[in-house]
Amino acid sequence: MVSGKAVAFTLRFRNGTAKALDLGDAVVTAEVTDGDPASDSSSKPSSPWKGDxxxxxxxxxxxxxxxxxxxxxxxxxxxxxxxxxxxVRLRGDAS
Incomplete structure (x- = not known):
């Protein structure tokens, strides 16, 4: 369970192609307001994409x-x- 100074983002990937797509190598990163990278965490509810x-x-x-x-x-x-x-880059306020 995430507590304190962390944010969980749930992303939906839609496959609009005619073939299966492998998400096993997908990478999601985050930058904060000042442009510094945010550290990722495997704490719950972390559940990255995997498989096809x-x-x-x-x-x-x-x-x-x-x-x-x-x-x-x-x-x-x-x-x-x-x-x-x-x-793909997504920008917004996560306050």
């Missing part, structure tokens, strides 16, 4: 990052699952 996602299916993954309250105003999540595909 069938065509048309979705998979949820939960990623936990350590960050203080003052670092949550502008958080950037970066998501990669395949080096040949574009990187």
């Amino acid at each position: 996602v069938a065509p048309g299916a979705t998979a949820d993954g939960t990623y936990v990052f350590l960050m203080s309250g003052g670092d949550r105003d502008r958080v950037t999540l970066t998501v990669t699952y395949d080096p040949t595909q574009p990187v």
Whole structure:
């Protein structure tokens, strides 16, 4: 269970292709307001993506990052699952 200075993000991956996609090598990172990287944590409810996602299916993954309250105003999540595909960046307030 996460307590204190951490945030859990649940992300949904939707496979819009005609073939199964492997999420075993997916990487999710976070940067806090000042641009510094947030440390990831395997504490509950952490449950990263794993395995294949069938065509048309979705998979949820939960990623936990350590960050203080003052670092949550502008958080950037970066998501990669395949080096040949574009990187996805999500920005927002996680206060």
